[in-house]
Amino acid sequence: MIIAYVVLILYAVVSLFPFLWSAIVSLTPMRYTENGVTTGTDIMKWPPEINLFKWPPEFFGAPATGENYVQVFKITPYARWILNTIIYAALVTIGHLIFDALGGYAFARLRFPLRDLWFALFLATLMIPGHVTLIPNYNLMVRFGFVNTYYGLFLPKLTGVFGIFLMRQFFMGIPREMEEAARIDGASIIKTYFKVVLPISKPAISALAIYIFVGTWNDFLWPLLMTSRKEMFTLTVGLDFYRTSYYTYWQYMMAASIMMTIPMIIIFLIFQRQFIDTGVSSGVKG
């Protein structure tokens, strides 16, 4: 029992420490003035001279400040990157919400020619590593002229096999009686879907939405390829902006890292249950 506590607490410290350390660095001023002398802050200083019993607290011997968080918006188009990331993540999420639910329902309930063949094909595509399709997809976007546009970012990602499987699994689990009752009342398939099926699918759909939103927010490789102008960067791509081959603006970089992580932590804290449901239990069955 005690060993269990020791293990858990130790690993909790290990889990949290990198976040705390970067938060501390992000709150340390680039330079500070003491007795009329301005010096640069050394964030590699050891011991780190952390004093939390003061206001503002002191890190690395300098009074904590939110200045870096403001500077990040000034030296880079950070606000634009936030906007780009929100647009990218939101459009992809909306696409998945609509198309994955539709497709999942079609494959769960409707009979149409070649259905099983399509489904087997989808299963097979799960084996294809992303780097195989990357180059042709990139060239496709170049040919369409979609590089450095939102279309290039979100178009290939509007729906996906994972979401289709998840929704199909969910729809197969709900009883047929309600749909049959609606049909006997004369409702069309489309009407049944929107009036009967969708309203009871909220838990599955919201779990999928959160999963996709977080995944897209954190996506790196595709935005890296699709954006070359810094006005079109997403937050993950922009992060490399705070370091050059010669110098790293540690404070800005950490402030930017913390700022892009906080929304995900908030989403996670609010929707914990959905998180723990989608990622894992569905996968084990698949």
Add this chain to the structure above:
Amino acid sequence: MKLNFKTREAMVGYLFAAPIIITILIFTIYPVFAGLYYSFTNYQPTEAQKFNMTFVPEESVSFHLGVFPDEEGLVKNELLSLFDPVTFLTLDMGVKLNAEQKEAVSSFLDTDKIVEDFLAGRLNSSVSVKDFMKEYMSSKSELFTRYVPEFVGLKNFREMFKDQYFWISLKNAFVYSIVVVPIQTLLAILLAVAANMKIMGQRFFKTVFFLPSISSSAAISMIFWLIYSKPGVLNRFLSTFGFQAVDWLNEPNTALGAIMVMNIWTTAGYFMITFLAALQSIPSSIYEASQLDGAKFWKTFWKITVPLLRPQMLFVSIMGIIGCLQVFDQIYFLIKNMRNITISYYIYKNAFEYHRMGYASAIAMVLFLIIFAITALQRKLIKEESYF
């Protein structure tokens, strides 16, 4: 007209399934075949751009013939005899040509018309190579409108087997998976077992352990870049135990290991949730029985817990291996040394930095085969599993 239910069902079915079918066809199926085709060619995107380049024909012709259009006493036939189409295109227009294009140029380039327009001063505005060739080729101008990569057969694959960086990156990807997957799986099980005991704050621990896996790999890479840096906090911490400072990410012997540790840190908590869910569904009577026997913790762990978690372990390790073989983001951000790259990063580097998409596609195909084999193995293993 009233359609019967079956027909309507089929129509609605296709309507509903159309987005996913179209997406898969365009962005997965087509790319696989396109990639397969590229892998047998010398596809170079920089070459694909060459026909869209613009130039001023008058300048090129001037260079080629060594005269200006407004000079006096120019005789068309004399200039024509000096005009060599292939040299004109390759040297004075700066367009690389393959054998077929060279032949087409020497037989079909309308030099007569070019010289005539040159003398008349009609060539002084800038134009794209594509449009110029359309205008002045009497035939086969389509060779210059679309870039067609050369078919090179198995050359890319032969080159790959002699390419030391291919082998290094492939080996690194395998080493990476083989080290990361067992450790993260075992760590996740240990954490799950600890969290499954009747302890306070289970919810807190679950939340904290899950945090790393919802943060972006970009932000995590940067945070660890700070921690791993030579004067950074990890070295300071280790120095209190008398260790020498190590430049973790720039030292070829430690860089990959450092990223492995980071990866384990990121994913162990995530997989812990999988195991915890499984553990909670194991009837506690099994454990109680073993405790009455006075069985020790480790014995219970190895004899009961681990075997019961076999399906989840299989799932987690196969998913882990497939994920690890494709590790990219962390390598992109943190590795500056060609000795420590992994295969997916090498694909990226070839395609988007060296502009050798044909070669990159060939490597991607090899990665595809490897992952295909592992997935097939997984299917087999999981099928066997269900017999138990």
